[in-house]
Amino acid sequence: MNEFIKLLKKAPPTAIFGMVVITIYVIVAIFAPFVAPFSETEIVGDQFELWGDPYILGTDNLGRDMLSRLIFGARNTVGIALITTAFAFLVGCFFGLLAATLGGWVDQLLGRIVDVMMAIPTLVFALLLLTIFGTSVTTLVLVIGILYSTSVFRLARAVSMNVVVLDFVEVAKLRGEGLLYIIRHEILPNILPPLVAEFGLRFCFVFLFISALSFLGLGLQPPTADWGSMVRENATLITFGDITPLVPAAAIALLTVAVNFVVDWFLHLTSGLKD
């Protein structure tokens, strides 16, 4: 714990900024019902009311409180992006480690499948799949998770390739340990740092991707408060010089910048580079 605090003290200002922002987002997301002045979907006033009392950021196109929706949006948008990223990592890491440990035709087969999947642009692939399966939260998580697991697969496979050939893995194999034991106890702990950094970066991509889909009206469906669709719903205000629709977009940007800063610092720490 002490070492951790020492490490924090040495963190560059950008990383500290990032961590503070992420903490605030997490707190707001968890305690959304207590922080928000109004409910997520309740119509409380007229359409497009201006900033002021009692609606701090005004109201949206249906007369719902902007600030409250922004706060609940933290929960919905960030939450779904987190679940999706976690799912992508579960799938990608499992198959990546499997391919690296088993090698041979399993490796070849999985590698070729991933090659083909990566040859199709993610957005196009996602749109194709969403046309077919419809746009519920579950399909969203599954489709995007699987699409993003391809790059996780490549990374997990590449980094564990270097570990698989080491002596202690050989020893574990000779000892007669099972495949899952070798993956979990011998390989996984040794490839964790790059995977953690990748998690941060992938989270940003997934988060931006889901926001873009929601913005296109193909992601989270109304009346759920979600930052991407909030921009879309209130976009007409821009042409009147009102910046309200930019607030949720800025919330998206701020979080991704923050995560990027922290990941940069983390990569710097684990790469062993000294200034």
Next chain:
Amino acid sequence: MHAILTMIIQRLGLGLITLIAVSFIMSVAIEFLPGDLAQEVLGQSATPETVAAFRAELGLDRAFHTRYFEWLGNVLTGDLGTSLANQREISELLGTRLYNTLFLASIAAAISVPIAITLGVLAALYRNSLYDRLVNIFTLSTISTPEFFVAYILILWFSVTVRIFPSISDIGPDLGFWEHVYRSMLPALTLTLVVIAHMMRMTRAAIINLLASPYIEMATLKGVPRRDVIIRHALPNALAPIINVVVLNLAYLIVGVVVVEVVFVYPGLGQLLVDSVSKRDMPVVQACCLVFAITYILLNLTADILSILSNPRLLHPR
């Protein structure tokens, strides 16, 4: 020369195989269309007969392999089928849309590529200076922002505060070249801001990577000025990764325009795709995806071939 030719043929073959795999995946995906789709598209008044006719039109009443080869044959002869939503020929629908999208992507590329490479070389030249750090922070922020955020900020500045450019790209068929450029300026600028960061960072990284190699040290030691070291000695060897990232970003420009096209109501392929997805107009979605996939694969192929040509050592992998 012989080795290069074999390489190109090999890559083309690989691209073709990928393309066939892609078309196969798309056809398999259609197999999973939910049964109530016909109902949804045709509306409440659908009778069992119209539903059956609808399924016949999608080819869902035939075995998978017959349908797949039939579709493949039709596509190869240029027949992409008709739209479910308005019964128009898809090939007709795609033509102008594809042209518009390519037009937008070319403008964005013409602006972004020179700027990105210049900025990247400068950042490598003045590494760790204030300029380098500023560019770094700026690019990191543009990478992290959603495209629609950039787009709306540009609209706010250039078409609301100062009325220079239109916020909606009203592109008609008989528009002069410069008028077309003018009306697509804001979407092109948005795209530029989105792709420039990636290209610039890769250029910088590629050059800095090389700066540690012995021949650069040699050049420095014999007294070559730093600017010449970077432009004459490092840049030619850094070309392979730079070309690669430039072409990949061009691929992104063509495919990633979807969001930008929707913001500016630009009549391109991306907007057609999004419209068709929300209408669940399967044949159009399929055709759009195919066109996007072909472009993407072709550009990836070009990136591969160009980077090998610029660095003959890659011809002999060890």
